[in-house]
Amino acid sequence: MTHRNLVVLTGAGVSAESGVPTFRASDGLWCGHRVEEVATPEGYAADPALVQDFYNQRRRQLAEVHPNAAHLALAELAARWEGDFLLVTQNVDDLHDRAHERVLPAPGFELIHMHGELLKGRCTRSGVVSRWTGDMAAHEPSPDHPDGRIRPHIVWFGEMSLRMDRIDRALSACDLFVSIGTSGNVYPAAGFVQQARHAGARTVEINLEPTLGRSMFDEGVYGPATRTVPEFFAGL
Secondary structure, eight states: OOOOEEEEEEOGGGTGGGTOOOSBOTTSOBTTBOHHHHSSHHHHHHOHHHHHHHHHHHHHHGGGOOOOHHHHHHHHHHHHOOSEEEEEEOOOSSHHHHHHTTSOOOTTEEEEETTEEEEEEEETTTOOEEEOOSOOOTTOBOSSOTTOBEEEEEOOTTSOOTTHHHHHHHHHHOSEEEEESOOSOSTTGGGHHHHHHHTTOEEEEEESSOOTTGGGSSEEEESOHHHHHHHHHHTO
16 A cells, blocks of 8 residues: 555654653653653742753753664655655654754655754743753743743643644544654543544554554554664655
């Protein structure tokens, strides 16, 4: 079967082999902090210095990691894909972006960071998003509004994921949906496979091991992302 409209969802598993630590540990803590402290609007309001320091550390770590074979395989696929290809990532790192800098994507390709990006900041008053590669101070002033501050451009718990209208349109039209390196436990991304199935798409899970949502997929491919992702897409 020839596929034309592809949606790929990636999670922490695609970047793990690059050395990017996952935010949430097995004990539920995010790098030693409670989620409420560093990943909610309330946490930011209560202690902006703690929150800014948390993301400053994550931002600095990006200089120490590089795209792996899974990122590069998706970039190479984007260069040769003849239909529509939407790559949606839950990751806030820039490894997909860097992988795609090495190749020229085909016209039908688009990348969406649905949970935001570490290397961007957002004005708390105007909502203007700008590139931000350095540290942010506890009360970083905004260049876009006299009463605004710059906060991390990260979707915190209780906030809406980004570009959901575009993602919904792509899912309703796709004929192949592939989920890579994500547990499938966090909504709205956890519902993507159901939307794709409703559209009649072939659904594939690529992960280290089967997830709790395995039954929702037509097929599963299991093993390290640096091996399974290049092998799977080379066969399309």
